[in-house]
Amino acid sequence: MKPSRDIQRLIAIMAALRTPGTGCPWDLKQDFASIAPYTIEEAYEVADAIARGDLDDLKDELGDLLLQVVFHARMAEEQGVFTFDDVVLAITEKLIRRHPHVFGDTRDLTPDEVKGLWDRIKAEEKAERARRRGGTDDDEAGALAGVPVSCPALTRALKLQQKASKVGFDWNDPRAVLSKIREEADEVEAALDANDKNAAGGEIGDLIFALVNLARHLDLDPDAALRSTNAKFERRFAAIEAALTRQGKTPSGATLAEMDALWDEAKAAERDTACQDTGIAPVKRART
Template identity: 45%
Template sequence: MPQKYTLSDLIHLMARLREPDTGCPWDLAQTYRTITASTIEEAYEVVDAIDRDDYEHLKEELGDLLFQVVFYSQLASEEGRWDFDDVASAITSKLVRRHPHVFPDGTLASRRSSVAEPEQATIKQNWEAIKQQERAEKGKLGLLDDVPRALPAVIRAEKLQKRVAKVGFDWPDHAGVIDKIREELAEVEQAIASKDAAHIEEELGDLLFTCVNLTRHCRISSEQALRAANQKFENRFAALEADLGAQGLSPEEASEAQLESAWERVKRIEKGAK
């Protein structure tokens, strides 16, 4: 039976990898910035495993993501800043503070009575008030100051919209958003007619931003919806390749009419299967 390692073992392994004389040259050469791309990639691989319901693979991907946290913590520890325990302590303290309905005395050991169940509206109101206080303590007084700029654009658009909606800066329902999409689409058409590349980019950005607003009003994640659309397109194109292959053709060899015909057949078959 393989040896069962613990979190302490992983932290020890990371320290060994960074030992100046006997560590790994690659790991020794890394900095906070050089591993950020890997962090983003590992996070997306976690999401991909979940999307595919591949929970055995998810265990591996979560380990890869955890290793990123351990790596950053090792770098900070070497610089005398903080270590992994400080990271764990900080997130625990923050979550205890943000859940007074679970930890009424503000300590991890405290417990509310099972009878006194708080209302969801109260929980949400307290959560937002605590987060606003935390932002103020960090010197981030603007409502949008702490929305990370490095987020994928679609996710950041949704977070910006959710944040301002909490102070009433929002459409009352999805009908207004649909009207705004029509308005933005007309402006895109005008921009395209002008052949001004910068103007076209601006107007397309406005249209995309408003589409994100519509998914939010429909209580759907824009990122999730777009990932699903990507997967649907990928599946359909694979079916198109198979359809053309049965005719002895590849997509490169097929005419525009043959591609369109195969695409429509694939869509009909897909609808029939449903």
């Protein structure tokens, strides 16, 4: 079988991999639950390629993510539930239904009006899903309904806050959220003073939730912000390791004070590089 740009070739390859007797033993062993973690991982790898600005990598990662869709669709087809074509039909129907200002008679809407229209159509869809399942709209009427428990914690916190905000349960000023963050940090400290590890865990969760809230109020993606900080930490720690290697040392053989000083050097070097890129002269400042 040869590679192809035709989506049907990918579907045929997946079918071959899942064919008993001649297919791949690993692929045949999988089910929806076992594949789900890979689906989440591939989505994150797409986001990582975007964050790194690596479009060649993005092409490959999008292919990996598409494979996950085809894999799930194949398993559903084997159970007689739906096919890949049904998946395509469902999303095309949804996009057309949710964009009457593009595909229908509604025209000349502002971005805010489009968002309001989108929310109204989603609410109608939710009510229809409830009716199809033999329930009523009240089954999913809670303001926080519809946020999957399986969402990554940061993402779920953000979605819960967004839903609560729609019914008026929200701070009206980012600085009020910042004040809440300070309050939560004080409560973490109180738990530490009491040597209460369980209480500290709960307070740390409250602190993270408040930080997500501040990011939301500033129209920032908390997950993207944390990914950026992770990358910054990796970059600066790599600089520490490189500097220690030049000295014939390793991190385990260096003191914390030595590594802290090298961290400050890496941080200052990044700041100077950023200033050179923007044409702004670096400001001399004392070490902190």
